[in-house]
Amino acid sequence: MIKQQKIQIEFEVDESKYDEFNPLILSDKSDAAKKEKNIRAKNEEIKKQLLSKKKKKKLEKILERKNRKLNRTNLINDLQQYQIDENEYNSMPSTSIVQTVGKRKINDLLRLYSSINKNDDKDELNERNDDSSRKRFKIRKIKFKNNEKNFNRKDPHIIGFDDNFNTDDDDDDDEQESSSDDEENCDEKIETKNINSGFDQKFEEKNETESKSNEVIESSEGEHQNTKTSKQNQSKIEDDKEVKDKKKSIFVNVDRPEEIQQARQRLPILAEEHNIMDAIMHNQVVIICGETGSGKTTQVPQFLYEAGYATNGKLIGITEPRRVAAISMSKRVACELNMTEKEVSYQIRFEGNVSDKTRIKFMTDGILMKEIERDLYLNKYSALIIDEAHERSLYSDILIGFLSRIVQVRHRNGDPLKLIIMSATLRVEDFTENKHLFKIPPPVIKIDSRQYPVTIHFSKYTNPNYMQEAFKKVCKIHSVSPPGGILIFVTGRTEVLSLVRMLKAKFPITHQIDQKYSNPNNKTKAAKETVPNNDQIIEKSIDDENSKNILNSKSRINLDVYSIDPVETSEKIIDGLDLCDNDSNDDDDGNASNDDDDDEDNEYTEDLGFLTTTEPLYCLPLYSMLPSKKQALVFQPPPVGCRLCVIATNIAETSLTIPNIRYVIDTGKVKNIVYDRMTSVSTFLIDWTSKASADQRSGRAGRTSAGHCYRLYSSAIFNDQFKQYSEPEILKKPIDDLLLQMKAIGFENVTNFPFPTKPNLEALIVAEKLLNQLDALETKTLTGKKNKHIERSKITWFGRLMSYFPVSPRYSRILLLSTQANLVPLVVTLISLLTVQEFFPTDVSKAIKQRRESWFFSHPFCQILGDLWTLLSAFGSAHYHGFSEKFCVSHGLRYNAIREADKLRLQLLNQLRSIMKNQTLSSELSVPNEIQVKMLSKLYLSGFSDHIAKRIPFITVTVHDDNDEVRKVQKSIRNCYQSIEVEHNVFISPHSVMFNQTYDYVVYQEIFESSDAGKMYMRNIVPIQMEWLAIYGAKHCTFSNPLEDPPPRYDPDDDCIKCHRRSTFGPHGWELPAIEVDYPDGLDKYCHFAHFLFDGLVFPSLKANLSYMSSPPILFVKSWAMVQPKVDIVIKCLINNRIDCKHALLNKWKINPKFLLKEYLEWINDGHKVDVRKCWPPC
Structure with a gap:
């Protein structure tokens, strides 16, 4: 009901002209009133509408500016209460010149400031009364402030030189300032999120650390490509970093012996100490480039120690690619710092002397890699040195990639970490020009080496028999050249021992000298022979006639009867060496660098009187598998009257500086492991080394005096066939273990990791495929941008356990599976033996070989476990005899391999105990029975399921008959197998215990190609049964x-x-x-489970209901079963809840006891449904 509104109208009416009833006819609503009412309603609706976020923010800013204007007057009045007097204010110096510039510029700036102030004061007195000059006075003041700001900007270390705060009363300026601040904060957030979002927090659990740390490296790729910060913001960030790096200078006093201090002063790096430490203080990453011998490995850690980087419980860490370098350098630095080995320590695999007092720690790069897994930020280190980075070892490259991001996080957290990369060559472009690794190229400091002139002699003719050439050259140098050590570079252990035996046979050390030197109680020092300097040596040109007479006065040696085989050499040692051969093969020396037309008869022959060929030659081997005690002999002085001769592999190129080496013989050869990424076949190839390595070898001759380098190859070979640099190790080795470790740390997309050199995509694909086969990774499909499906491999819980062990992922899988079969002691021992190299040395006598075969190669279990049984039985025998070195040598076992395998065995056991705390794992070894031996074969197959070979009894060959017709025939062949890895046939090695056996299927550890026979052989073979493969x-x-x-x-x-x-x-x-x-997953699997469930095979109590069913349960497995409604609802119910086993069904009933009851009652007759409801669920 509409209420009528009564309106009273009051107006005067001229009754003489109008009717008195006309006003009553007027309407109470006019058109104008209607319009006004509509406008009012619209305005109310507009007020009721919600403001958008943008408008709301705009209104809030307007209100904020209005409030600031209102409060500004009160604020100024409050501040005036605390304002100082004007005279006192004018006497104060400006903050722009107080503690903001260096000491060198502070005096100049004060003088400039005072002179300007005086001039300004005079002008101010003269011009202040003149209204027209006020404007000029104000402009001059502004110019001075701008000049002062520009002057401050020249010094990057000025505090807050780029922070300009506007205090004008203009509202627009305030708004602009606030918006710019918001943009800066936004940029900082973006950069923080993109660079190190995974490193911003410390995580209590390892899984959190791993998942978040992935964002560090992956997001850095996107940040490098997508995030672009303005130059002004970048300069602010850099300057803030530099300011944070500034700390109070600390100097730790070191009391060195006088002789060591004098020796240090002669090192070239001492002159660059100030520049090095200044660069380290003001940069997060520094690259130091200096030749071997400049002292960078021993002196840079001392620089850091003296600068206080080892205080406050922090450590200085140095990584070395080789164990021998880590051990020797730690002892040398401890000696120079006059400290104990507890303070300057080393840590290598299975060995170390690190203690709580350690301040400087030398270690291999693999040790630091394991520490990153435990402590992602490496918080206990204040400085880390990556030494020998030019060698580009696998773990060194990975460490540089990790540390390039860790130093940024540590810097932002207020606990900076300094990274020093040291290289012996000038190839630093991989680090400085890699924008993905370092956004800002780190500074490079070049150290001049303490290098005496080295004369390089090329051969006119390159003899393929480089071992014979090396032997000849040693004999000549020892016979005719002045005193000085000889260093020979060969390719491997076999060649080292071969040449050592040949030289010892020719130049033996007498029993008296050998006994005198080997007596530990008699500390015999080498005679201090004065080696002539380069200026003192006068080179005389002696004609061929006189040279021959001098040489003929020595004993003559016939080189033609010497063989490369050391066994053959030792059987027929002759007495003469023909040094007068004028053939071009021997005329291979020279007096000038890089001179092919050399005449060896004209060099250093004036002092031949004190040297004879009867003088002994103190020959020492040096290779990586040599024990540490024997490696240390090369640093000790030789016996009195003996010349030092070191026969080494490429371990002596850069890792060690052997003292008193004057002559270097470079064969130019190096043994590389060529790994085929697609077939996993490894081949040892002897090839030419790189030019950089050749230069490193020649530099060994100029450490103590002028030296000579004899290159047993021509300059044409050097220029044409030598590569400039060798390939990084990451391009030459499988990276499956590296990929697993990075996945365990949390890097899902490994391609975004900042590698100095990215691995090949094929290698990553092969490694990921292998880890998927080993159940270490699983492929998941993720939805990316624009709804694109991306497949990513994520680590499984089993793969995470595998990553805890310092062995290959294959061995880790076998080790974890062994816990289910109670074979942990045997499997741990077996894996340790498979990890070490050259367990059975080949260079032993026939008697030792026969003894070894009778002890380890004749057991019946060799027919079941193959080559693995020989390893187990040999280790068990050595373990029974207390790891006696005498027993190992007499039975043809390499003692170092036995000891290393035992250390690794104990380490793996400790790792297993830390993971499986609920189980008691024994380390006692016992002889396995036949069942256990077969189980070991199955475990071996589970880790090498892709290394299977099938025997081929016959091969098809093409022959020509008497009529010259071509036909194909089958030819029987021995020990020939077909592998699933390679297309070519593979064979059983003659050194294998399986050589004379025939088995249809075998599993092997790896395939290697023999450089001699050109065949591919299998290593560590085990026979298997065909049924095991599926x-x-x-x-x-x-x-x-x-x-x-x-x-x-x-x-x-x-x-x-x-x-x-x-x-x-x-x-x-x-x-x-x-x-x-x-049964495979699918619809049929659910149908069969429903059949067995309703048939009472899953729950026997349901068998009583079979007689009450309207249809038999076999209906579930019929091809037309889904047509039946009661079958369809049961199958859909199982599929939707993913129930295909008893365990899943029991878990569902715990949540919903009535699950499947309704569907089951559809199969029961009406008279028995009540009884079924009472007994449900049937468990």
């Missing part, structure tokens, strides 16, 4: 559909459905017999 190598099998005969069955012990399937194995399609396996 079980332990299922990922390489192609299975058929489940067979109907025999039909599938439910296995209550394993709680799964079993079926029989045929399969083929590998790319060659080897047919395997039908075996019983788990």
Whole structure:
């Protein structure tokens, strides 16, 4: 009901002209009133509408500016209460010149400031009364302030030189300032998120650390490509970093002996100490480039120690690529600092002397890599030195990538970490020009080496028999050249020992000298022979006639009867060496650098009187597998009257500086492991080294005096066939273990990691495929931008456990599976033996070989476990004899390999104990029975399921008959196998215990190609049964559909459905017999489970209901079963809840006891449904 509104109208009416009733006819609503009412309603609706965020922010800013204007007057009045007097204010110096510039510029700035102030004061007195000059006075003041700001900007260390705060009363300026601040904060947030979002917090659990640390490296790629910060913001960030790096200078006093202090002063790096420490103080990363011998390895840690980087409980860490360098350098630095080995320590694999008092720590790069897994930020280190970075070892490259991001996080957290990369060559472009590694190129400091002139002699003719040439050259140098040590570079251990035996046979040390030197109580020092300096040596030109007479006065040696084989050499040692051969092969020396037309008869022959060929030659080997005590002999002085001769591999190129070396013989050869990424075949190839390595070798001759380098190859070979640099190790080795470690730390997309040199994409694909086969990774499909599906491999819980062990992922899998079979002591021992190299040395006598075969190669278990049994039995025998070195040598075992395997065995056991704390793991070894030996074969197969080979009894060859017709025939061949890895045939090595046995299928550790025979051999072979392949190598099998005969069955012990399937194995399609396996996932699996469930095989109590069912349960497995509604609802119910086993069904009933009851009652007759409800669920 509408209420009528009564309106009273009051107006005067001229009754004489109008009718008195006309006003009553006027309407109470006019058009204007209606419009006004509509406008009022619209305005109310507009007021009721919500403001947008943008408008709301705009209104808030307007209100904020209005409030600031209102409060500004009160604020100024309050501040005036605390304002100082004007005279006192004018007497104060400006903050722009107080403690903001260096000492060198502070005096100049004060004088400039005072002179300007005086001039300004005079002008102010003269001009202040003149209204027209006020403007000029104000402009001059502004100019001075701007000049002062520009002057301050020249020094990057001025505090807050770029912070300009506007205090004008203009509202627009305030708004602009606030918006710029917001932009800066936004930029900082973006940069922080993109660079180091995973490093911003410390995580209590390892999983959190791993997941978040992934963002550090991955997001850096996106940040490098997408985030662009303005130059002004970058300069602010850099200056803030430099300011944070500034700290109070600390000097730690070191009391060095006088002789050591004098020796240090002669090192070239001492002159650059100030520049080095200044660069380290003002930069997060510094690259030091200096030749070997400049003193960078021993002196830079001392610089850091004296600067206080080892105070406050922090450590100085130095990584070395080789163990011998870590040990020797720690002892040398401890000696120079006059400190104990507890304070300057080393840590290598299975060995170390690190203590709580350690301040300087030398270690191998693998040790630091493991520390990153435990402590992502490396908080206990204040400075880290990556030494020998030019060698580009695998872990050194990875460490540089990690540390390039860690130093940024430590700097922002207020606990800076300094990174020093040291290289012996000038190849630093991989670090300085890699924008993905370092956004700002680190400074490079070049150190001039203390290098005496080295005369390089090329050969006119390159003899392929470089071992014989090296032997000749040593004999000549020892016979005719002045005193000085000789260093010979060969390729491997076999060549080292071969040349040592040849030289010892020719120049033996007498029994008296040898006994005198080997007596530990008699400390015999070498005679101090004055080696002539370069200026003192007068080179005389002696004609060929006189040279021959002098040489003929020595004993003559016939080199033609010497063989490269050391055994043959030792059997027929002759007495003469023909040094007068004028053939071009011997005329290979020279007096000028890089001079092919050399005449060896004209060099250093004036002092031949005190040297004879009967003088002994003190020959020492040096290679990586040599014990540390024997490696240390090269640093000790030789016996009196003996010349030092070191025969070494490339370990002596850069890692060590051997004293008193004057002659270097460079064969130019190096042994490299060539690894095929696609086939996993490794080959030892002897090839030419790089030009950089050749220069490193020649530099060894000029450490103590002028020296000579004899290159046993021509200059044409050097220029044409030598590469400039050798390839990084990351391009030459498999990276499956590296990929697993990085996935465990948390890097999902490894391609975004800041590698100095990125690995090949093929190597990453092969490594990821292998880890998927080992169940260490699983592929998941993620939805990316624009709804694109991206496949990413994530580490599994099993792979995370595998990453805890310092062995290959294959061995880690075998080790974890062994805990289920109670074979931990045997498997740990076996893995340790497979990890070490050259367990059975080949260069032993026949008697030792026969003894070794009778002890370890004749047991019946060799037919079951193959080559692995020989390793186990040999180690068990050595363990029984207390790891006696005498027993190992007499039975043809390498003692160092035995000791290293034992240390690794104990380390793996400790790792297992830390993971499996609920189990008691024993380290006692016992002889296994036949069942355990077969189980070891199965475990070995589970880790090497892609290394399977099948015997080929015959091969097809093409022959020509008498009529010159070509035909193909089958030829029987011995020990020939077909592998699933390679296309070519592989063979059993003659050194294998399986050489005379025939087995259809074998599993092997690896394939290696022999450089002599050109064949590919299998190493560490174990025979297997064909039925095992479908079980332990299922990922390489192609299975058929489940067979109907025999039909599938439910296995209550394993709680799964079993079926029989045929399969083929590998790319060659080897047919395997039908075996019983788990039923594959799919619709049929749920149908069979429903059949066994309703049939009472899963829960026996349901068998009583079979007689009450309207249809038999076999209906579930019929091809037309889904047409039936009661079958369809049961199958859909199981599929939706993913129930295909008893365990899953029991878990569902715990949540919902009425689950599947309704569907089950559809199969029960009406008279018995009540009884079924009472007994549900049937568990």
